[in-house]
Amino acid sequence: MNTKESRTESLVYAYKNGLYVNLTSQCPTACTFCIKFSWKHQYRSHNLKLTHEPSVAEVLEAAGNVSCYQEVVFCGYGESTYRMTEMRELSDAFRQKGIGRVRLNTVGLGDLINKRHIAPELGSFLDSVCISLNTADPQQYIELHRPLPAFRDKAFESVQNFIRECVTHVPETVVTATDLPGVDIEAVQRMAASLGAQFRLRPYLDNYESM
Numbered sequence: 001m002n003t004k005e006s007r008t009e010s011l012v013y014a015y016k017n018g019l020y021v022n023l024t025s026q027c028p029t030a031c032t033f034c035i036k037f038s039w040k041h042q043y044r045s046h047n048l049k050l051t052h053e054p055s056v057a058e059v060l061e062a063a064g065n066v067s068c069y070q071e072v073v074f075c076g077y078g079e080s081t082y083r084m085t086e087m088r089e090l091s092d093a094f095r096q097k098g099i100g101r102v103r104l105n106t107v108g109l110g111d112l113i114n115k116r117h118i119a120p121e122l123g124s125f126l127d128s129v130c131i132s133l134n135t136a137d138p139q140q141y142i143e144l145h146r147p148l149p150a151f152r153d154k155a156f157e158s159v160q161n162f163i164r165e166c167v168t169h170v171p172e173t174v175v176t177a178t179d180l181p182g183v184d185i186e187a188v189q190r191m192a193a194s195l196g197a198q199f200r201l202r203p204y205l206d207n208y209e210s211m
């Protein structure tokens with residue numbers, strides 16, 4: 001295992017053609033497959049362990065010149081829908097800098113987090129939402145995602161409603177499943193289709209990589 005680590009926190013990081021924004025360390029779940037603990041909050045030589053919740057100005061300063069990126073993605077080691085206002089402001093700012101596409105990667109519990117239906121608002125500033133569903137089985141959903149007590153009872157139903165509403169309001173909605181042992185991937189694919197969303201299988205990352 002390569003454990004090359006960075007000590008300086010990264011509010012943004014580049015991956016392929018995208019600029020990824022690490023906006024929060026808050027999570028409604030403690031997913032069994034989450035790499036942040038086994039990778040010590042590192043991701044491809046970036047330290048994603050935040051010392052505080054960054055401001056819009058701090059993220060923009062960290063991003064600098066974004067002209068080389070095709071896409072901005074809200075995706076760190078936390079759930080960005082805890083910070084709806086900052087996401088919207090950053091999306092607007094990045095578009096003014098010429099970014100043509102903005103995406104959110106989410107665990108899909110933003111309605112419960114914000115205590116309201118957020119898909120219409122997301123649709124006003126995002127091009128794409130990728131929702132980490134991972135299973136079509138309610139019991140396995142709880143086992144895999146380990147929602148915090150405040151979310152546990154309503155999580156599976158809420159994420160499905162959220163997917164349906166994103167399909168209505170956001171130009172592109174993709175349900176993802178991590179390739180985990182014991183998961184009926186075809187059932188997740190069928191559930192995604194029944195909710196009107198696209199589907200993508202993601203590889204299970206269990207070994208630390210650095211580039």
Ligand code: SF4
Nearest residue numbers: 027031034077078107
């Ligand atoms: S929502 Fe994402 S960051 Fe949070 S525990 Fe799950 S995989 Fe990790």
